[in-house]
Amino acid sequence: MAGAVIAVTNQKGGVGKTTTAVNVAFYIAKQGKNVLLVDFDPQGNATSGLGINKQELNRTVLDAVQDGMPLAECIIHTKYKRLDILPATPHLANAEVELAKAQQRFTRLKTTLQNHTYDYVIIDCPPSLSLLTVNGLIAAHYILLPVQAEFYALEGLGQLLETMQLVRKGLNPTLELLGVVLTMVDSRTTLSAQVHEEVKKHFPGKVFTSVVPRNVRLAEAPSHGLPVGAYDRWSKGARAYKSLTKEVMRRVEG
Template identity: 45%
Template sequence: MGRIIAIANQKGGVGKTTTAINLSASLAALGKKVLVIDTDPQGNTTSGFGVDKNNLENTIYELILGECSVQDCMIKNVVEGVSILPSNVNLAAAEIELIGVDRKDFILKNEIDYIRDSFDFILIDCPPSLNTLTINAMTAANTVLVPIQCEYYALEGLSQLIHTINLIKERLNPDLDIDGVVFTMYDSRTNLSTQVVENVKSHLNQHVYETMIPRNIRLAEAPSYGQPINLYDPKSAGAESYMALAKEVIDRKL
């Protein structure tokens, strides 16, 4: 049965999408069968795999509204071993469309249950807010992976995210756990990055992944070429870090 990981943090710009794209591609490179679900209306994970998000007949939006099946929506092998349920700006309307819908927080879970056994890992890229889409992702997931940028305000909002996760665990998904925290945009040359890491470790009673994702220009360039970093520049520090993180994720026993 596939392990479902929601990648979430309500702060924007912390590396959620970068992690969704590159962790999934690295897991696939290690022989795992992976599905990525893009639940962010910006659709950056979709375009990061080279998919033209603006010319899609079926996306996660149509899936959530019951207008297509998972198989209709899925784009297989966007890179070898990785399939995707894509997203685009239409998804922004989902919040309104789902008002009054019965058991709306379980829509994504019910759809994923049909295909869960076909994948080793299912990664869900969440939007940078705690809305219906994020709740759907967390209701469907086994665990939540939290990317944290190495910056001064790293801890801001994190307690709110943990509170939300605990609420969802209490009311919607009793099996939900925090997978762990992964540090992104780490710069070993600055004292600030080191201080942030120590600060988070001392304040958070959570698993922290040993692998830290560095600030890396090649990582920033890769999405504009529609490729994950392990294809765009496999020898870059970013590619090596995501490969190391993928190995940690595989070995993590919850």
Template identity: 60%
Template sequence: MAQVIAVTNQKGGVGKTTTTINVAYNLTKAGKSVLLVDLDPQGNASSGLSVSRDKTTTRDVLSGKSSLKDAVQKTSYSKLDVLATDAELATLETEIATEKNRAIRLKEALKDAPYDVVLIDCPPSLGLLTVNALSAAHSVIIPVQTEYYALEGLGQLLETMKLVRQALNPHLAILGVVMTMHNSRTTLSSQVEEQLRANFKDRLFETVVPRNIRVAEAPSHGKPVGEYDKWSKGARAYKALSKEILERLP
């Protein structure tokens, strides 16, 4: 059975999609078969891996118009598939708001997914799409930018996870918290790191993803940073993070 991991933080601009893409890529390099589910209507994970957003999408699967098998697309990378999305996904929450199974549609779709790992790129909100991801996931990865207001909203995310555990998914766990866009030269980054260590202890990954121009450039080329510049600090960080993730998976 696939290990399902939701990558989530309702605060935007924290490196969530970048983390999802690069962890997915590195897990395949370690021999794992991976499905990346793009659950963010912005579709940046889809474009970041150069897959079409005009074919069958996440919305079609969640609305019951398509099976998962018929909707996934191959990428240029061996063992890495994507369930792409487009802006139409944003309307789905309203459409299924009164449906009984509205919070577990993704869980049902992924039930027999033939992969070692499924990574879900969540939208920067705590709406029905994110609840679907948390209901489907065994665990979550929380990227946190080491800047001012970094911890803002984390309490709300943890509360949402608590509610999902109570009502839908009792075994949902935090796989880890990862510090992103880290600038070791600032006092603020060190202060945020201290706060995260105090709050999350051994759930904080040792790997810190630095602020890195190569990481920022790679999506515009439709590539993971490991393909764009494998010797960059960002590429090496995501490779190390992926190794930590593998060590924590059952």
């Protein structure tokens, strides 16, 4: 298998994209694969979530996508075996403006990743359907879609699926929805169960069996700069992401 590139995306804010990207990347590396986590959000939450001090960075994803600096010179080896990150800072927001004027503005990230040697690349997208997100979708083989278990869960997803179709008709015909993961599930409420059913109806065959519960350890871990598996490996959140990761890998590797 040539390394799979997976974009974690949903233009809605705060649905668990970064939490999913960081923790799935962590557990794939644990499973023995080489993983690159690409922080493609100017908020840089995936970067700080892995304990990296953004003030101390010499190179970021911006140098790679904007100036064509080699990937190897921009990544950081994390303290976790087989897990590298291409970090981001708020400067990435400049890329939106600069890239909009640039040649090949849609394929910058794809070009950055073209000779990578990882088994998996996980892209954490920003909460928008911006040029950055489109770059993510064009660079990716798969979309991993986190959906928050709330009343308005499906609202706005039409737009994302339209964007996905446009990308498929254009620069990335083989882009595929890998799956939908329900996040922040509160098993005590019937609402979560209703949303789960609704999402399954909307995405037949695509919803992962593993759901991510609302779990305080998942919310705490990034403030310690740790993936949840390193912060509290027996927490419900950690176990959910471990089991989700196995499903993700099974779908990719068949």
